[in-house]
Amino acid sequence: MKNLARRNIRNLVAYKSGKPINEVKRELGLKRVIKLASNESPLISFRVKNAIKRSISEINRYPEGSCFYLRQKLSKKFGLKPGNFVFGNGSDELIDVIIKTFVEQDEEIITSKISFLEYEIVAKINARRVITVPLKSFKYDLKAIKQKITAKTKVIFIANPNNPTGTYVNAGEVREFLTGLPANVIVVFDEAYNEFVDAPDFPDTFCYLNKKNVIILRTFSKVYGMAGLRIGYAVAEECLTKFMERVRPPFNVNSIAQASAAAALSDTGHVSAARKITLAQKKYLYDALDRLGVAYIPSAANFILIKVAKNTVTVFREMLRYGVIVRDMEQYGLNNYIRVTIGKPGENRKFIEVFKKLL
Numbered sequence: 146m147k148n149l150a151r152r153n154i155r156n157l158v159a160y161k162s163g164k165p166i167n168e169v170k171r172e173l174g175l176k177r178v179i180k181l182a183s184n185e186s187p188l189i190s191f192r193v194k195n196a197i198k199r200s201i202s203e204i205n206r207y208p209e210g211s212c213f214y215l216r217q218k219l220s221k222k223f224g225l226k227p228g229n230f231v232f233g234n235g236s237d238e239l240i241d242v243i244i245k246t247f248v249e250q251d252e253e254i255i256t257s258k259i260s261f262l263e264y265e266i267v268a269k270i271n272a273r274r275v276i277t278v279p280l281k282s283f284k285y286d287l288k289a290i291k292q293k294i295t296a297k298t299k300v301i302f303i304a305n306p307n308n309p310t311g312t313y314v315n316a317g318e319v320r321e322f323l324t325g326l327p328a329n330v331i332v333v334f335d336e337a338y339n340e341f342v343d344a345p346d347f348p349d350t351f352c353y354l355n356k357k358n359v360i361i362l363r364t365f366s367k368v369y370g371m372a373g374l375r376i377g378y379a380v381a382e383e384c385l386t387k388f389m390e391r392v393r394p395p396f397n398v399n400s401i402a403q404a405s406a407a408a409a410l411s412d413t414g415h416v417s418a419a420r421k422i423t424l425a426q427k428k429y430l431y432d433a434l435d436r437l438g439v440a441y442i443p444s445a446a447n448f449i450l451i452k453v454a455k456n457t458v459t460v461f462r463e464m465l466r467y468g469v470i471v472r473d474m475e476q477y478g479l480n481n482y483i484r485v486t487i488g489k490p491g492e493n494r495k496f497i498e499v500f501k502k503l504l
């Protein structure tokens with residue numbers, strides 16, 4: 146039976162997600178465990194909690210496949226048409242929808258070598274070829290990516306800010322990159338962390354929607370604090386979204402997630418609080434790391450890539466024993482770095498306390 150799976154699935158290395166809190170509690174017999182491993186928000190919106198309570202009475206029904214109310218809300222928020230949006234079970238699912246909708250069997254995908262791993266994994270699951278381009282000073286090298294474009298290139302994935310480095314490409318770099326791209330190439334800007342960005346030169350990719358072949362990915366998993374509900378969306382011209390809608394599985398976004406996302410959009414106070422606490426805590430972590438003489442990559446997102454003297458998996462395991470879950474960077478090939486999500490003040494203090502002991 147072991148040979149029944151498709152060849153590329155037999156050789157596939159699956160996405161390794163951050164270790165769940167309950168798993169660590171079970172395995173190590175710990176009572177208190179903090180997770181700073183999956184770039185989640187430390188806060189939950191009260192409006193979202195209330196929306197969940199209200200939507201429970203409808204869980205015997207299938208959800209509205211079109212995400213009608215959420216679609217209306219988002220189109221109002223961005224001044225776009227309802228047809229400009231496609232919803233997914235997390236933006237993860239939309240990566241799959243994009244590849245299935247647009248990339249023919251003999252066409253190629255380009256992304257960076259050290260970036261969100263799902264682009265490569267999902268491409269491989271779909272038996273599509275991926276070209277990965279090295280980062281330059283931990284940043285997407287858009288000039289090098291442009292040079293790799295051939296007649297076979299169909300989709301380019303750009304995580305901005307990038308995960309796991311936290312670096313971003315700026316408005317000027319994006320403008321230059323999009324100038325003169327071949328007409329058959331689609332550029333996907335994955336902006337999962339955009340709400341955390343505090344840089345004035347961060348690009349406004351929405352201005353390219355009706356000028357270039359651009360798809361923007363956004364998620365409710367990060368600043369909105371809804372990672373457990375699984376909902377994200379793509380924004381693009383209707384001539385692109387109408388085909389994505391044919392590929393998207395029916396009822397892919399559950400009714401609780403839809404109601405919660407609509408509530409989350411109304412809770413602007415929660416978004417600004419989550420952003421504010423993250424920016425203040427980023428400064429706390431930078432200062433603490435500076436005092437310890439530890440190097441890190443300045444981040445535009447809600448996580449920091451930190452240099453470690455030992456192997457990444459060793460540090461991950463050692464921190465686990467103290468009930469602190471960070472992300473080892475082995476799967477990204479960054480064996481001397483760990484990635485730490487910015488948590489609540491007490492969680493960040495605990496991280497520094499434990500990290501100090503292990504130096």
Ligand SMILES: Cc1ncc(COP(=O)(O)O)c(C=O)c1O
Pocket residue numbers: 183184234235236237238261304307308335337363364365366372375376377
């Ligand atoms: C760059 C990037 N894109 C997408 C995602 C997935 O987000 P979602 O929870 O919406 O599937 C992540 C999650 O960590 C991410 O880092």
